[in-house]
Structures are given as C-alpha cells and as structure tokens.
Amino acid sequence: MESSDWELVQKCQAGEIGAFQELVSRYHQKIYVVIVGLLRNREDALDVAQETFFRAYRKIKSFQGGSSFYTWLYRIAVNIAIDSQRRQKRNPLDFRETMDGLFEEQNEVARDPFSDVHDRELREKLVSAINDLTPEHKAVIILRTVEGLSYKDIGEILGCSEGTVMSRLHYARKKLQQKLSAFL
C-alpha cells in the first residue's frame, strides 16, 4: 500500500532520504509546471524546482503537518519563483534572458495545440498579457488554472485570505479578458 505524504514526511524527519525521493517523484512535475507558468522560462524553472526540493529537504524537520505537504511545498516554490522574478525585473540582463525564453516558446508554436493562426495569435497575446500581470496575480491564476486548487489552499500558499485570492483572481481575469477581447 502506498504511503501517505505525511508518513513519508515523518520518515524524512527520521533521516530516510529514500522517503524524500518518493515525495520528489510525486510532486516534481506539478511543481515544475507551476514554476514554468510563473517564470515563462524552462531552464530557470528547472533550477527553481530543484531549489524548491532542496529547501524543502532542509526545512522538513520544521514541518509539523499543520497544512498538507503539497501546500507547504507550493508555498516554498512560489516564494522562490516570485523572488527570482523580482530579481530578473531589477536586472536588465536577466530580463533579456527571460525574453529570449519567451521567443523560444513562441518558436515552438508550430508543434503545439495552438495550430490555427487565430489561436496562435491568441497564444502570443496571452503570453504577453500574463507577463504583464504582477507576480501575485500571476500566481493565483496559475495555481487555480494549472492545479485547480481551492481558494483556501491558494490563500495558504500565498499567505493571504480567501477573499484576497478571490479578488486577485477576479482582477487578473478581467485584465486578461481586456487585453484579449479581440480574440475571445
């Protein structure tokens, strides 16, 4: 029978690295998808995802099980990703690298499900509109859309109330809708 997250966490706390490996195998893809959404750059996202698990390992003894493990893990991931994004914004060189990552995404359009010209344009506008959102608004959109997390879980991850999550989601969707009105 498969161990629960909490059982694996307890084994990690007792020093079993194999249990941590199992947790990483459960969540690495999910964490990666969320971080790619936030950073829009696959290589940076891979680095941030590995850093997330590294920090989780170092802090795992302090995890008391007050929230679910994945909520705790997402909180670490989102914080590192938002910090990294802010650093990139302050650093013009890193910002250009982010833009290079974006162009790379756009070049791959021919291979993705956005095959129609109209849909390709929509995709490009969508990428640009998402990049214009603040990290906090981007985070709620991604956690809701990618993971389908509840408002409560998103609030726990971002350290804010459900009401704040609700209003950020509303605002972010409105912004995206306005920028994409010609395509929707």
Add this chain to the structure above:
Amino acid sequence: MRDCEFIRESLGRWLDGDIRASDAEIIRLHLESCGACDGERRQLEKLQSSLKSLLVSNVPRIAFEPFWAGVRERITEKPSWREEVVEWARSRFAAPGLAWAVPAVIVVLLGVLSLDSFWKLGSQRNNFAAVESIDAHGRNVALLREDETKTTVIWLYQNQEGEDESSGENTETNPSF
C-alpha cells in the same frame, strides 16, 4: 432577478464552482435570459481553456532521474560557512519559541526612553524670565526663555502713562505674558 453587474462579478467563482448553490442557480437562470452576460461567460470559458492549454499542455514532462540527481547533489553539497551561519541564526532567532522576544525588546526600548524623560523631569529646568528698562523714556524689554520647548520670546513695549504711577516697579519685576 439580480442585476448584470453582480452576475458578471460572480461569473469567475461560478465557473470555479466556488459559490453557494442558491447563487449558482440564480446565475444559471440569468444566463439563460441575458445574452450579454452569456457572452461574458463564453469569453471567460474561452480564456480559461486557452490558459489551461498554454500553461499545462505546452510544458514538457521532465525525467525524474536527472531531476533527482540535481536535487541530491544540492543536498549532499556542503554548505558554505556563510549559509551555515544564516541557517543557524534563522533556526535560533526565527523559532516560534522566541516570539516573545519582539514585544520584550519593544517594552525595554520604551522603558529606556521613559527613563530618559524621567531624568529630564528631575533635572533643573533652565527657564528664564526678566524685564529690563532700555532707556529713560519708559521703553522696556521683556525676555522669556522656556527650556522644555526651547522657546524664547522677546517683547518690546512701552509703559502707558499712569501705569507707571499706579503699578510702579511691581509691573517691571513681574511681567505677565
């Protein structure tokens, strides 16, 4: 029937399924009869599906083994002395058990500041008030210096006729401000 503004503001929550059943039913009925709000719903649904397609479908799967190797390398790598110091400080001073320390420091600081005021109260104040006659024509200067607020008032005035006679020297020695 609720107005369109309420419906449009609730559409996101309605699509997320995060709304009371009674409100959900009101929205559903409204959408059946209001083309404009239904258009808004279609836009939001298209936005949602495009977002999902962009954010989920286009992200490649990452192989676990090399990923884990990268994490493991970071775990086994010996941290630098600086990281160790930061980690030690964080574990010592950010512990929930030390939560009392912040209010305690504030109380001590307030205490020290109060003590400072207390000493000031106890010390001699250097206030000063005087009236001097400048010339023989009854022109005087009154000087008041108040130490606490660091205020100095210089008041030039001339005695009225008769005042000299009625109050005499008394006025000069006890000026009223």
